[in-house]
Amino acid sequence: xxxxxxxxxxxxxxxxxxxxxIVEMKLxxxxxxxxxxxxxxxxxxxxxxxxxxxxxxKRPPSGHxxxxxxxxxxxxxxxxxxxxGEDGRWWLNPTKGDxxxxxxxxxxRTPRLVIDVWERNIPKGRDGDKDDITRAQHLIITKxxxxxxxxxxxAPMIIKFSHxxxxxxxxxxxxxxxxxxxxxxxxxxAISIWEEGLIDRKD
Numbered sequence: 718x719x720x721x722x723x724x725x726x727x728x729x730x731x732x733x734x735x736x737x738x739i740v741e742m743k744l745x746x747x748x749x750x751x752x753x754x755x756x757x758x759x760x761x762x763x764x765x766x767x768x769x770x771x772x773x774x775k776r777p778p779s780g781h782x783x784x785x786x787x788x789x790x791x792x793x794x795x796x797x798x799x800x801x802g803e804d805g806r807w808w809l810n811p812t813k814g815d816x817x818x819x820x821x822x823x824x825x826r827t828p829r830l831v832i833d834v835w836e837r838n839i840p841k842g843r844d845g846d847k848d849d850i851t852r853a854q855h856l857i858i859t860k861x862x863x864x865x866x867x868x869x870x871x872a873p874m875i876i877k878f879s880h881x882x883x884x885x886x887x888x889x890x891x892x893x894x895x896x897x898x899x900x901x902x903x904x905x906x907a908i909s910i911w912e913e914g915l916i917d918r919k920d
Contacts, residue, residue: 726913727792727822727830728769730906735772735788735876738896744882749775749783756785760812768808771816778883781815788881789819798823798831802852805835809850817880828911832856832871832903836880858907867907872900 739748751771758764771786781787789808793801801821808814816837823831834854856871876896878886886893898906 727824727906727910728790730909731790731820731822732770734898734902734906735770735790735896738876739772742878742890742892742894744893747775747882748772749786751786756814758813759785759815764813766804766807766814772881773816774882781883785815787817787883788876789814789816791819791821793821793823796823802833802835805833805852806850809835809837811837817883818876820876824910828860828862828907830856830858830907830910832858832874834874834876836877856903858903860907860911867904869900869903872898872903874898874903 739745749772751768751773753767755765755767756771758766768786768789769792770790771788773781773783773785773787775783777783777787791801791804791808793804796804801823805819805821808816808819818837819835821833821835823833832854833852833856836851836853838849838851854871854874856869856874858867858869860867874897876898878893878895
């Protein structure tokens with residue numbers, strides 16, 4: 718199935734903020750991206766998934782393979798929210814995707830965006846406990862079609878540095894820190910997606 722325009726735009730908006738964060742921390746040369754390439758399950762090489770966007774350190778800490786991402790973004794347009802949540806759990810399952818954090822974004826024509834941030838509890842989860850996965854954040858962005866008012870619940874959205882890099886920020890660095898996406902920026906992301914036609918398309 719060919720992704721709809723708003724699907725790619727949502728992934729691009731989130732990826733853009735993450736990329737800016739990486740550059741500002743001067744870690745661009747330390748990061749590898751997965752763009753259109755599949756990742757095999759650790760317990761079954763024939764089982765493969767292609768993330769909408771993913772990245773991880775080129776030199777990950779001991780216990781994490783450099784051949785798989787630590788951070789994954791998955792977008793759902795026609796996919797149900799529970800199904801999207803299962804995708805998030807697959808990526809964080811230590812026997813499957815073995816990532817540390819997965820951001821899922823559900824689009825619908827209400828218009829509404831539902832963003833869930835799924836996290837692996839580290840280092841405990843590194844031992845192979847697939848149940849050590851939590852939905853750390855649940856954000857809902859809605860727009861009133863009559864007034865154009867946009868409401869964001871659950872802001873800000875936070876991506877932990879430790880989940881991306883597999884280590885804590887360097888204490889001597891003033892740049893290494895968590896990514897915090899505030900309410901106003903979340904509204905901008907939502908508007909960009911809705912303007913692509915999510916509200917008005919008659920499909």
